[in-house]
Structures are given as C-alpha cells and as structure tokens.
Amino acid sequence: MAPTAGAISALRPLPLDAVRLEPDGLLGQWQERNAAASLPHCVVRLEESGALENVRRAAGQGDRGFTGMWFADSDVYKTLEAAAWRLSDPAADDRLRDFVAATAALLIKAQQDDGYLNSYFTTVKPDLRWQELDWSHELYCAGHLIQAAVAAARAGAAPELMTVARRLADLLVERFGPGGTDGVCGHPEIETALVELYRETGHRPYLDLARRFVDLRGHGLLGDGRFGPAYFQDHLPVREAGEVTGHAVRQLYLLAGVVDVAVETHDTALLDAARRLWDDAFHTKTHLTGAHGSRHRDEAFGDPYELPPDRAYAETCAAIASLHWNWRMLLATGGHRYADEMERVLYNAVAGATAVDGRHFFYSNPLQVRTGHDGSDEDAPGQRLPWYSCACCPPNLARLMASLHGYVATTDDNGVQIHLYGAGTLRSTVRGADVEVTTRTAYPWSGRIELAVTATTPEPWTLSLRIPSWCDGCTLQVDGDVVAADPTDGYLRLTRSWGTPTAVVLDLPMPARLVAPHPRVDATRGCAALTRGPLVYCLEQTDLSEDVLLEDVRLDASAPVHVDEHAGLPHIPVTLTAGGTVRRPPTPGLYPAYPTTADRDDAPPRTALTAVPYFLWGNRDPGPMRVWIPVDHTG
Amino acid sequence: MAPTAGAISALRPLPLDAVRLEPDGLLGQWQERNAAASLPHCVVRLEESGALENVRRAAGQGDRGFTGMWFADSDVYKTLEAAAWRLSDPAADDRLRDFVAATAALLIKAQQDDGYLNSYFTTVKPDLRWQELDWSHELYCAGHLIQAAVAAARAGAAPELMTVARRLADLLVERFGPGGTDGVCGHPEIETALVELYRETGHRPYLDLARRFVDLRGHGLLGDGRFGPAYFQDHLPVREAGEVTGHAVRQLYLLAGVVDVAVETHDTALLDAARRLWDDAFHTKTHLTGAHGSRHRDEAFGDPYELPPDRAYAETCAAIASLHWNWRMLLATGGHRYADEMERVLYNAVAGATAVDGRHFFYSNPLQVRTGHDGSDEDAPGQRLPWYSCACCPPNLARLMASLHGYVATTDDNGVQIHLYGAGTLRSTVRGADVEVTTRTAYPWSGRIELAVTATTPEPWTLSLRIPSWCDGCTLQVDGDVVAADPTDGYLRLTRSWGTPTAVVLDLPMPARLVAPHPRVDATRGCAALTRGPLVYCLEQTDLSEDVLLEDVRLDASAPVHVDEHAGLPHIPVTLTAGGTVRRPPTPGLYPAYPTTADRDDAPPRTALTAVPYFLWGNRDPGPMRVWIPVDHTG
Incomplete structure (x- = not known):
C-alpha cells in the first residue's frame, strides 16, 4: 500500500542494529573510514583545539582560559554522538570506548547542581546564563548533548550520559516550559533533540517543550541581530512562512524539529508548513549537489533561483541537515522525493566534504573554483582543511557517517522499504516474522543491485525498492525471471511470500x-x-x-x-x-x-x-x- | 602632443573656479540637486544620527553617549568637505555657510591639546588612541578631516579648518613619520589626504608621511583581522601586488593615494604598480556599470571574472573611489582609458546611487534585483534609503557632486583637454592667455556637443576632446565646415589659433x-x-x-x-x-x-x-x- 499523502508517520525507522553496511560497498567504506580516520581525528582535534579543556575547566580541572568558539561544547557533543553510534558496532575501538567514558565522567563533573551545563557560560559569563539566547547557543549546545545521550542510549553505551542529558532537559522544561520564560535559541537544534529525548524516555514534557520552542519562534523574541530576524527564522511563525530564509543550517535544523514535533503531536497543519517550505527550498534554492546556501555573508539561502556555483555557500552542516530533514519527511509521508533528495545530498554535497584520507574537510562546498581563486582563508578554501576555527562540520560528518546505516531502510506494517542502496544486510521483523535482505552492489558505480530476501514466514509482505527519479527504464529479475518493473510513487513494490530465499536483481541503467x-x-x-x-x-x-x-x-x-x-x-x-x-x-x-x-x-x-x-x-x-x-x- | 606613456603628471587639474556647469545639462543638474537636496539632507542626518553630537561631546558640550559607527566623524568631515566645495559658488546657501562655520568652531574645541581629534577615541577609548589601527579608522577619519580642510582652503572658506587639519597632520608626522611608529591604517584615505595637504601647503613632511604609509603597507602590520591581510591590502607591498584584492573601497582609496605619492615623488615604478593593478581591476573585476566589488561578506573584489549582477556589492563609495583613482591616473598619464572609466562609473554606478529626489541613496548597487528579493535590510536594499547605519556613501556622494566640475577638464602646456561633456563654461589660461570654452549639449541624452571657443591670443594651442571608447564614427564641424575627425589615443586634438571665436560641433553617434x-x-x-x-x-x-x-x-x-x-x-x-x-x-x-x-x-x-x-x-x-x-x- 502506498503511503497516503496526508498521513503522519507513514514509515518507521529500523532499530540501530537492523542494518549492517559492508565495506565492499561505498556506504560501508565511508563508515569504515569514518571509524578508522575521521572519528579518531576529531577526538585528537577536540584536544588540540581546547574544546575538551574548556569542559575540564568547567569541571574544576585545569585553569586555562576558554578557547575557541563560545559554542565549542557542541564539537565535543557531536564527536561524542558519533562515537556512541560507533560503539554499537562490536568492532569499535577500545580507545573510542575510553573517550566516551572519560567524556561522560567529565560532563557529570562540569554539570552544575541545578543541571545547567555549558562550559563557556559557566567559566566566562556565569551571570549571563540564558540572557543572550539570540547568539549564546546555550540551547543549541544542550540539544547536541541530548542527541549524544540518545545515541549512547540506543547504542547501549554510557548510560550516565542520559542522566546528564535529562538533568539538563529537566532544567530547560522548568525554565522555558509552560509558565516559564518565553524564549527560543538563535540556533535551532534543541527542538529535534527534545523530541528524540521524548522518544527515548516517553517523558511528555520534553515533547511539549519542543513544540513550545517551535511555536514561540517567529514572534521576534530574538530581535534583529546583525542580519535581521529572518536570519534566525524569527520573522514569521513556521506555520505562516512561505519561504526558507536566512542561515541555512538554522533553517534546516529547525525544519527537522518541526517535522519531529508534527509527527509526535499528530499536527498535520504543521507538517503542511514543512511541506510548503520544502517546495520552496527544493524548487528554487537547492544546488545541483543537493547543497543549500547561496550567500557567504550570512551563510544564508538567497533569493529564489539565486544559485551561484562559485559562491555557493553550501555548508557541510546544511547538507547534513537537509538529509536529516528529508529523512523525517520521508518517515512522515513515505514520499519518494524526500529519499531522492537524501540520496542526492549524500552522494554529492555530504560525501564531497571529506577527503579520501578521512582527515580533511570542506566547510563550504562550492560547485566551481576558478583559476586565481583566493582560497587561502576558511571562508571558501580551495582545498579541504584538517580543522576549522568554527569546527561544526567535521564532527557533524562523523556523527552522520557513524549512523549512516540507520538511514538506508525503513519499515511499516506491510514490509520493508529500501531507500539507499549499499552492500550489506538488513534484518528486521514484519508482523512478527524475521526478515532478512542481503544486498550486493557496487552502487553508485554500477546500477546493478542484487538482493537475497528471506523470511521466517510464508505470509506475503511487501519489499519496496526505491527507483531514483534520475532513473529511466529499470529492470527487475526475481529468481532469474524478468518481471515487470513499474514503480509506483517512486518505489517498486514487490508483494509476495519470501518464505523461500529469493534472489531479486534490480538494474538501474546508469548512462x-x-x-x-x-x-x-x-x-x-x-x-x-x-x-x-x-x-x-x-x-x-x-x-x-x-x-x-x-x-x-x-x-x-x-x-x-x-x-x-x-x-x-x-x-x-x-x-x-x-x-x-x-x-x-x-x-x-x-x-x-x-x-x-x-x-x-x-x-x-x-x-x-x-x-x-x-x-x-x-x-x-x-x-x-x-x-x-x-x-x-x-x- | 599626445602624453607620453611613461610620463608623470601629464595633465594638470584646473583651478576650482575654472569650470562652471549649467543646470541645463545633466552634470549641472546633478550639482544643483546636490546643493538643493542632498547636502542639506546630509546636514540634517548628521544631526539626527548623532554624528555631530558625538563631536560636541568630545568638545565638552552635551553628555549623550557616543552613537553610531565608531568612525562616524568621517560622515561629518565628508559633509563638511561637500559644503566647502559648494561654498566656492557665490550662490551657496547661507545656512551651508553657517554649518561650515559652526562645525569648524566645534572641531577647534574638540581637538585635543596635542592636535589629536577623534570623537570616538576621545570619549570612549581614550587609553587606546593609536592602539587599534587595524579597525580604528583614526587615520581614515583624520584623512577626511584633512580633505575637508583642503576643500575649504581651495574654496576660500573657513581657514580655521586648515589650522585644525595641520595640527592633526603635524601630530601624525610626529607619531608615524620617520623615526616614529611603524603603522598603517586599516582603511586607507590618509595617504591621498596627506598628499593633497602637501599640495596645498608645500610642507614636505606631509608627502613623506604619505609615502611612508604607502611603503609600510603590505608588511603585515595590520594582522589577519577577520578576513585575512588581503582584505586590508596588507598581504603584499603595493609595488609587488599583481591583483586588486579585499575590501574594494580600501583598495581603491589606497590606489588613489599611491598615484598621488608616485606623481609627487616622481616614482615611475610606483606608478607602474598602479597601472598593473588597474589592468587587473578593469580587465577582470569591473561590473558593466563601472562598479567594483563582487562579495557582500567582506565588501570585496572577487576572483577574476567573478562578476555576479545580483550579488554585485558595487558599493557607492567604491564607485566614487574608482573615479578618484582614474582621475589621478588620467592626470599622471593622460591615458584616455582612465577618462573612459571615469565616464562609465560616473553615469552608471555613481549616478544610480542617488534617487531623483536627491534624498535617498543606495549603498550597494547591484545590476539585478530578482522577484522575491529579500531587500528589507541595509545589505542590499531593493530601493534607495534615506540614510544608513554605516552612512559612508551619502556624504561621499555629496562631496563628489559638489566638486564634479573639477573633473571635467584639464590643462597642460599645450592647451586644454575636455574629458567629460556637460553644459557649462570653462575659463583657463594657456601660456598666459585667457581661453574660454562654452559647451552646449544635452549629453548623454544626445551626442551633439556644441563648443564655442575663444582665446586672448592668436597663438595656436590645442583643444583636446575625448572621443569615448564606445563611440564609432564621430564627426566634427569647425565654424560650419566638416573637418576630419580622427582621434589619436582617444582624443580629437584641434591645434589652431582660437583668437577669433570659433564654433566647434562634435557629434558622437549614439545608436x-x-x-x-x-x-x-x-x-x-x-x-x-x-x-x-x-x-x-x-x-x-x-x-x-x-x-x-x-x-x-x-x-x-x-x-x-x-x-x-x-x-x-x-x-x-x-x-x-x-x-x-x-x-x-x-x-x-x-x-x-x-x-x-x-x-x-x-x-x-x-x-x-x-x-x-x-x-x-x-x-x-x-x-x-x-x-x-x-x-x-x-x-
């Protein structure tokens, strides 16, 4: 059954251990490189940049002054999240386990008695706690801590992180929940984090607070800032906004949270707002690589159709955020176009941000670099750099890559849907029966995808295979027989008994x-x-x-x-x-x-x-x- | 005689009162509008913005805190300069005369005992005087004060301004001259101002200091700032630079000063550097309107051929600066291409910055504004605004327009050269004889230019008329007779006796x-x-x-x-x-x-x-x- 357009939560994510990507495919190779190179590199750089030392100082250890960006805690949290996802793999490096344990221990010490946790405000501006929400990134950092804790919980690692996160989240509920301060963060992130925390804990006040943050936005609470309220998406409530505006990462993180809130509160009007903004973003403001952002000045979306290849800002974090947002739209609606955009941004904007060595990264991902390019500074470097003074992107890549297997497939009551093709194995349940799909493919170098499907039940269920929008004339074989391949709404839907191991070969022509x-x-x-x-x-x-x-x-x-x-x-x-x-x-x-x-x-x-x-x-x-x-x- | 390519000071400017533009031509209309609308508007806005109040506070009057940009003094000085140019016209409004007198009196009081004058540092950061040259704009503001004093001296107005300016300039010589501090200003302007002061006073230390500022630039004295040293043109000495870089206004103001220093110190190598940078700017980094600047982030030149019409920064001040630089190149070399660029930037980028009412202005002058343009903030407004929080452009337009008659023609030992065509009268001397050229033209609406030429001598001299590079097939009549019109190096050169009044009609076809x-x-x-x-x-x-x-x-x-x-x-x-x-x-x-x-x-x-x-x-x-x-x- 094709998902209904208006449905909320058409598809469900699979458990963290359902999919294993193998390193004979590109997605698995990326995960392996991330584990072997990028993640250890991030840990080293957290130390060298002083980001970890900042937290130590807040924990009463050491006396070096605060260094780096005032929101450098988020680099620690994103790396922690990446490490946590990785720890779900038994092959994870023990040093990574040590990093998670040591960092969790540190955070316990750095957390204030009331649950507050932010090394910059604790050590530099203790009197201004919550007073500078427009630029403070306090809630943004809190969001990334919560995401790290959720990842650890799902990976079965470092349960003490969840305690830290909940103490902080409870403080947020007390301070900003109903009856508390009307405030929103200049940089969204807390919204989706709180919904994830609600999903993990079932504690409704977290969801209510996320919804409150979504609803309070767009009422001018953040002031004009340097770039006007649209920079923060604070010029219009999201339910009324017709265009994606301002800082691209802020806009896209917000929209991920908006969909999360819409799904969990069954708010179809809110989801409609996200759909409207999606149309604006993807019909007028998306680079061919799936990247977003056309202006360096404010790292922002531009006017409709303002898509300069040379000055594309195309921030790596915005590409990651687009994948996050599209994933949520896909889960909410089942619409293939969201999976199409996940694929586009993953294989181009996201993938291009990391060097083949896994230790150099782009922050901005232009589609053109000229002869004579002034690529010497961090604004638009001509080559990937090992780190950045604002280092949001590298650990963001690490957390995405470490959790990449979570984005390739979904389930619903009728079966399993495969959205991204990578060599590996999927194990799930459909109506109580175990099902297994093993994929062999050299995708995207080849369009040939060989699937071995089996189930512990002869009951029919539906295996849905995404046919990318770029593809014309796909062909299908089942156990060697050519069968009609007519995709419906972007998916080939094979409904049959899989009780006997079945060989499915999908061929996506790639001229x-x-x-x-x-x-x-x-x-x-x-x-x-x-x-x-x-x-x-x-x-x-x-x-x-x-x-x-x-x-x-x-x-x-x-x-x-x-x-x-x-x-x-x-x-x-x-x-x-x-x-x-x-x-x-x-x-x-x-x-x-x-x-x-x-x-x-x-x-x-x-x-x-x-x-x-x-x-x-x-x-x-x-x-x-x-x-x-x-x-x-x-x- | 055509000027020699390598010559320094091929042409000489005319005295301030040599040319009078009439309001039946466009240039004269612009001057009249400037006097009637823009200049009084600037005076009102100086008051409303607090810029004058800042100076009063430094003078010990009033106790309001500093408001506006830390370099807001320069708005006062630029308006003062504009008013001074205007005062050379007997028809100038008495209120303008009062403004100049009152402001000069205020500056005398605001000036410190040692000659220091800067309302921001005096009232806000007295201990940091000269300590923040990268961003302080102290020398920039000093330069604009000096320019105002030079204008007043040439207009025969407010001689006390020259006293203030010289006291400040003498302090600069003491502090930054040979044997003093090695320092340069993050924003050039002082260089050209000091050369102008030297021209007005004959006091050599001012020229030597200007030269020293030019030579000290490019050695990293300014640090990296936010955008790297190329932003300030501090990455390479100008003699070694091959490209215009960074903040366009800074680069172009610097180059005006570079040519001034080269001319007055007979430094052909330095002039060659300016020529090289001119080639880079005008062959790879100039918008069709003559505007400069392709990036909003750092208000900067872009890479070669990076010329986006929509995100052209094209700052009004950069257009004015281009005119200033090209004027100096024209004087130094006599090369027609500099006059061509003066014309292009004047009639397009500069002229477009002012609304027909003379009271609204563009800061950024894009070549395209899209449907759906987010033109609500000052970065790239969709329509001209009455003033800006950073108000550099409006008073800069006022000072250019008030002195526009000074840019239309030049002289040399052989005669008179007309570079820009506007209805009006030119009176000058050639080898001791009085000469007069009256121009009637509806240029640029029509290409017909009627000149009445006379002289008090039968000795032949040369009237040179610029034939714009856009023009094909110009025709010429002298006293009704068609004569051959063969421009040499961009000029028609008519050498003859003008002792009898002569009617010259130049026709520039304008398809x-x-x-x-x-x-x-x-x-x-x-x-x-x-x-x-x-x-x-x-x-x-x-x-x-x-x-x-x-x-x-x-x-x-x-x-x-x-x-x-x-x-x-x-x-x-x-x-x-x-x-x-x-x-x-x-x-x-x-x-x-x-x-x-x-x-x-x-x-x-x-x-x-x-x-x-x-x-x-x-x-x-x-x-x-x-x-x-x-x-x-x-x-």
Whole structure:
C-alpha cells in the first residue's frame, strides 16, 4: 500500500542494529573510514583545539582560559554522538570506548547542581546564563548533548550520559516550559533533540517543550541581530512562512524539529508548513549537489533561483541537515522525493566534504573554483582543511557517517522499504516474522543491485525498492525471471511470500546524462552538467592539458558522453568523457560588442573532457574545478 | 602632443573656479540637486544620527553617549568637505555657510591639546588612541578631516579648518613619520589626504608621511583581522601586488593615494604598480556599470571574472573611489582609458546611487534585483534609503557632486583637454592667455556637443576632446565646415589659433548597442546588455505587463533596438525598445534534462522590451530590475 499523502508517520525507522553496511560497498567504506580516520581525528582535534579543556575547566580541572568558539561544547557533543553510534558496532575501538567514558565522567563533573551545563557560560559569563539566547547557543549546545545521550542510549553505551542529558532537559522544561520564560535559541537544534529525548524516555514534557520552542519562534523574541530576524527564522511563525530564509543550517535544523514535533503531536497543519517550505527550498534554492546556501555573508539561502556555483555557500552542516530533514519527511509521508533528495545530498554535497584520507574537510562546498581563486582563508578554501576555527562540520560528518546505516531502510506494517542502496544486510521483523535482505552492489558505480530476501514466514509482505527519479527504464529479475518493473510513487513494490530465499536483481541503467539548470537560474545559464546515477560530475583543471584553462573549456552537448570504468585515476572508479572545445578569449576587454568574437570563431580546437565525481574533486592536485560547463552553442 | 606613456603628471587639474556647469545639462543638474537636496539632507542626518553630537561631546558640550559607527566623524568631515566645495559658488546657501562655520568652531574645541581629534577615541577609548589601527579608522577619519580642510582652503572658506587639519597632520608626522611608529591604517584615505595637504601647503613632511604609509603597507602590520591581510591590502607591498584584492573601497582609496605619492615623488615604478593593478581591476573585476566589488561578506573584489549582477556589492563609495583613482591616473598619464572609466562609473554606478529626489541613496548597487528579493535590510536594499547605519556613501556622494566640475577638464602646456561633456563654461589660461570654452549639449541624452571657443591670443594651442571608447564614427564641424575627425589615443586634438571665436560641433553617434560579457564571466553568460552612449540600460518589472515576470523575459538579439525620446516615462528622457520573448518555465524541477523544454518551444510569445537608464532605475515602483538580459538563442 502506498503511503497516503496526508498521513503522519507513514514509515518507521529500523532499530540501530537492523542494518549492517559492508565495506565492499561505498556506504560501508565511508563508515569504515569514518571509524578508522575521521572519528579518531576529531577526538585528537577536540584536544588540540581546547574544546575538551574548556569542559575540564568547567569541571574544576585545569585553569586555562576558554578557547575557541563560545559554542565549542557542541564539537565535543557531536564527536561524542558519533562515537556512541560507533560503539554499537562490536568492532569499535577500545580507545573510542575510553573517550566516551572519560567524556561522560567529565560532563557529570562540569554539570552544575541545578543541571545547567555549558562550559563557556559557566567559566566566562556565569551571570549571563540564558540572557543572550539570540547568539549564546546555550540551547543549541544542550540539544547536541541530548542527541549524544540518545545515541549512547540506543547504542547501549554510557548510560550516565542520559542522566546528564535529562538533568539538563529537566532544567530547560522548568525554565522555558509552560509558565516559564518565553524564549527560543538563535540556533535551532534543541527542538529535534527534545523530541528524540521524548522518544527515548516517553517523558511528555520534553515533547511539549519542543513544540513550545517551535511555536514561540517567529514572534521576534530574538530581535534583529546583525542580519535581521529572518536570519534566525524569527520573522514569521513556521506555520505562516512561505519561504526558507536566512542561515541555512538554522533553517534546516529547525525544519527537522518541526517535522519531529508534527509527527509526535499528530499536527498535520504543521507538517503542511514543512511541506510548503520544502517546495520552496527544493524548487528554487537547492544546488545541483543537493547543497543549500547561496550567500557567504550570512551563510544564508538567497533569493529564489539565486544559485551561484562559485559562491555557493553550501555548508557541510546544511547538507547534513537537509538529509536529516528529508529523512523525517520521508518517515512522515513515505514520499519518494524526500529519499531522492537524501540520496542526492549524500552522494554529492555530504560525501564531497571529506577527503579520501578521512582527515580533511570542506566547510563550504562550492560547485566551481576558478583559476586565481583566493582560497587561502576558511571562508571558501580551495582545498579541504584538517580543522576549522568554527569546527561544526567535521564532527557533524562523523556523527552522520557513524549512523549512516540507520538511514538506508525503513519499515511499516506491510514490509520493508529500501531507500539507499549499499552492500550489506538488513534484518528486521514484519508482523512478527524475521526478515532478512542481503544486498550486493557496487552502487553508485554500477546500477546493478542484487538482493537475497528471506523470511521466517510464508505470509506475503511487501519489499519496496526505491527507483531514483534520475532513473529511466529499470529492470527487475526475481529468481532469474524478468518481471515487470513499474514503480509506483517512486518505489517498486514487490508483494509476495519470501518464505523461500529469493534472489531479486534490480538494474538501474546508469548512462551519463546532461542536465540543464532551470531557466530562471541566472548563474549557470548556458551551461550543462554531467551526471551519472546519483552522482554529479565535474571537471578539474588537473585533467586538462597545461595550455588550456578550465575557464575556456566548452562542452559539445551534441557529442556522446562515454562512461569509463578504467581511466585509472586514483580513487576514481568511474569517469565520464565528453566532447568539448577550447574558446580562448579574444581580447582583454570585459565588455565587447555582442556577439563576442569567441562566438564567431567556428573552428575552435576540440578537446576531450574528463569528468570526475564531484564528491572526489580536490583529492589530487588542488586547482580549479567546475560542475556547470558552458555549452558551445556553435560547436 | 599626445602624453607620453611613461610620463608623470601629464595633465594638470584646473583651478576650482575654472569650470562652471549649467543646470541645463545633466552634470549641472546633478550639482544643483546636490546643493538643493542632498547636502542639506546630509546636514540634517548628521544631526539626527548623532554624528555631530558625538563631536560636541568630545568638545565638552552635551553628555549623550557616543552613537553610531565608531568612525562616524568621517560622515561629518565628508559633509563638511561637500559644503566647502559648494561654498566656492557665490550662490551657496547661507545656512551651508553657517554649518561650515559652526562645525569648524566645534572641531577647534574638540581637538585635543596635542592636535589629536577623534570623537570616538576621545570619549570612549581614550587609553587606546593609536592602539587599534587595524579597525580604528583614526587615520581614515583624520584623512577626511584633512580633505575637508583642503576643500575649504581651495574654496576660500573657513581657514580655521586648515589650522585644525595641520595640527592633526603635524601630530601624525610626529607619531608615524620617520623615526616614529611603524603603522598603517586599516582603511586607507590618509595617504591621498596627506598628499593633497602637501599640495596645498608645500610642507614636505606631509608627502613623506604619505609615502611612508604607502611603503609600510603590505608588511603585515595590520594582522589577519577577520578576513585575512588581503582584505586590508596588507598581504603584499603595493609595488609587488599583481591583483586588486579585499575590501574594494580600501583598495581603491589606497590606489588613489599611491598615484598621488608616485606623481609627487616622481616614482615611475610606483606608478607602474598602479597601472598593473588597474589592468587587473578593469580587465577582470569591473561590473558593466563601472562598479567594483563582487562579495557582500567582506565588501570585496572577487576572483577574476567573478562578476555576479545580483550579488554585485558595487558599493557607492567604491564607485566614487574608482573615479578618484582614474582621475589621478588620467592626470599622471593622460591615458584616455582612465577618462573612459571615469565616464562609465560616473553615469552608471555613481549616478544610480542617488534617487531623483536627491534624498535617498543606495549603498550597494547591484545590476539585478530578482522577484522575491529579500531587500528589507541595509545589505542590499531593493530601493534607495534615506540614510544608513554605516552612512559612508551619502556624504561621499555629496562631496563628489559638489566638486564634479573639477573633473571635467584639464590643462597642460599645450592647451586644454575636455574629458567629460556637460553644459557649462570653462575659463583657463594657456601660456598666459585667457581661453574660454562654452559647451552646449544635452549629453548623454544626445551626442551633439556644441563648443564655442575663444582665446586672448592668436597663438595656436590645442583643444583636446575625448572621443569615448564606445563611440564609432564621430564627426566634427569647425565654424560650419566638416573637418576630419580622427582621434589619436582617444582624443580629437584641434591645434589652431582660437583668437577669433570659433564654433566647434562634435557629434558622437549614439545608436543603441548590445554588449556581451567577456566569455569568462560566468554569471552573465548567455546574456546581452543594452547601452547607448555612456549609459547602461536595464529592464524594470514595472515596464512589463502584469502577467510577465522579468525572470522569464528573453532578448531577441537579432531584432533592431529603437531609441525613443518620447516615451513619456517620468524622469526618463530616453528609453530603448528591444524585441523580446517570454519563456515561461516548464516545470518546477530545478534540474531538467538538457536541453530544457523551454529551449525547445519554438514559438514563445513575443513582447516589446522597454529599457531605461540604469542610473534611473527604482525611481518609480520599486521592483525587479536587470541589466543583463538572457538572449533567446532560438527566438
């Protein structure tokens, strides 16, 4: 049965241990790299940056002054959350277990008698507790602590973290709950955290407080700040807002919380508001890579169709937040488009933020870097950096990757739905019967997905397989027989008895595709982008001959694009090869008469263009890159 | 004789009273509006904003706390400078004279015993004087005071201002001169101001200090700040820099000072550095309107060819600074391209910053405003505002407009050069003889320029008339006879005896022209812009029928563009009419397959497109606007 559009909670997440991703697939490789490299790297950097020392100071240990951002506690909590998710794997490193235990012990000491916990305010501004909610990030940090505790609880680790989190949450309920202060945090996060805490504990006041935070937002409690109230999404109540605005991470974290509150309080009007904002975000303000944010000044969404590839802010945390929001929309509605966007943002914006070594990260993820790019500072670095003075992104990546297996599939009363394809095994129950789906696939390098399905019951149930929106002409075999593959609402729904082990082979054809920008997107007019399957491709200067500048390359959109699985580039299993031309600019003048001389040159030199997956760019020689390639209209 | 490329000081400015612009021409109208509306408005706003009150407090009058930006003194000084220029006109309002006298009296009182003068540091941070040069703007404010005093001296007004300025300048020489502190200001301005003071006083230490500030810059004295040392142009000495970088106003003010120092110290190497940076700025980083700055975050130049029309920062002060810099380059070299850029920036970026009422101003001057633009805050307002919390631009416009007559012509040993055409009269001397050139013209609405030339000597001298780079096929008549019009290096040079009054008629044909962006400019690819003479034109939503969005309009580049002098739009003497089509977007999807459905629709509705001068946009109904119009390639 297809989920009903208006339903709340159409799908349910699987338990943490239901899915295991294997390292012979890309998703499993990412998880493994995260465990082996990124997570230990974060732990080291927490120490080096002083973030852990700040907490020690609040715990009465050490006397170094506060260092780093005033919300650096959140780096600790996000790393703690990532470690907790990882601890659910028996193969987790003992040092990680030690880190969690030691940090939990530290937090117990740093927590004040009344439950308050924030190393910056405790040690630097004790008199201003709760007085600067617009920029203080106190509730934001509290939210990340709560998320860490929820993760630990689900992973069966460090139960003392839940005690710390609940003491803090109880303080929040007392202070900000009904009858308490009317206040909201300048940076959303507490909303979704409180709902998760409610789910874990069943304690209703947490949910009520989350709902209160959602409802109080949009009434000007935060003031104008530096960028106006829309920056904080405090200009309009979310139920009335028609557009995503302001700081992209704030907006997207808020919307994750909004859906959580809507689902748990059965508030269809609130979910409708989220749907409306989703339409605005994904129809007018999303980069091809799934990234969000078009302005560096306030790390913000821009106007509709303002999608500059070069100055895309496209913050890593916003990409993660988009995945979180879409996941919640998917659970609430079952709509395939949310899973499509999860896939897009995961394989492009999120994946591209981490270097192949797992120890260097992007904060901003532009779709173009020019020759002569001033990439020396943290605003838009030309290559991934090991850490940032505002280090929100690296540990955010760590917590997402450590919990990635939780996002690939869901369940409902009728069966199991697979949304993201990765090699691994899913074990769940459907109406009391054990079911198991083992997936073998080289996705996204190949569109062939082999599933072995079995169940402890002959009762029929439905295995739903997402057919990505980019896919035309998928084919299906069941036990070797070709069967009709007609997706409904974005899913192939196979309803049958799986009592006998069954081999299902889904084939998603993955030719190279050219996509165009919407005609209202000014910044990429006259360009096309190369994609294959869920992957956006890009050109890098390093793949061009030395005498050709990336700026002067044009795409011959009429030439076939070849898929090459044997290009032999390091870390890059599949490249695309397109036809192109080189249009050397005629004069130094910026504004020649129309048409330009370059347009009139009808025999430009031809060149083969090698495109690599966007998420792997910048892993060889750092240099110019572009996703959107100008099309040679006369070529 | 054409000026030699390597010469220093090829041309000389005329005395302040040499040129009088008449209000039957546009330049004269701007000056009149400035005197009647903008300048009195600035005086009122100085009071309302507290900027004058700050100075009163420093003078021991009143006890209100400091309000506004810490560099608000500069608003006072710039208004004072504007008023001083205006006082050179006998028709100046007595209230303006009173303002200058009262403000000068106030500054005498506010100045400290040792000559220090800065109301913020005196009243708020007395212990930090000169300690925060990176952001303090102390030397910047000092520079504007000096500029005001120089203006007053040249206008023969308020000589006590020169005393105040010299006391402060002498303190700077003592503190920062040879043997003193190595320091530079985070915001250049003092450099050009000190050279001007040297020119006015002949006191060499002022020039030496200006040179020292130029030479000390680029050695990291300012630290990293928030945006890195390139923001302040402190990453490389100007003699080594190959690119304009960072905050555009800072960079351009610095370069004005650099040329001043180069000219007065006969430093050709330093002038070469300015030439090199000019090439970078004007070949890769200048908007079609002559504006500079592509990034809002740090109000900065972007990478080469990063020229977004929508997020053009294009600060009004940067446009003014470009005019100042180009003027100095013109004087130093005689090169026509500098006068071309003066004209471009004056008639577009500078002129557009002021509303027709003279009392509303843009801070940022984008080349596109979208439907749905979030124009509510000061960052990129959708319409001109009466004042800004950082109010640098309005009084900067006032001082430029009040001194505009000083920029239209120059002299050298051989004659007189006219660079900007405005109705009015020029009186000067050439080799001891009086010469007079009276200009009648409706420029830029018409390209016909009628000059009446006379001299008190039969000795031949050269009248040079700039032929703008946009002009093809100019014609010339002398006393009714058509004569050959062959410009050399951008100027028609008429060498003859002018002892008998002579009628010269120069005709610069002004058809509508389509210009293209350089092929490396990504943000406006596939677009053309309409221009006529020096004016850039734009489309406004208000001129489209209600059911057509500006975003969906396409230009038919093959259709003729008509010049209409009778469109009857308020304030707009000449409109252009082009052929266009309407391409309604096919689907809500942001990234359809290439080519888009819109491209395939071969019979889009046609529409006539009315274009208005960019500098007059936003004077009717506020709404979307665009300079660069997508070309319908299939239309």
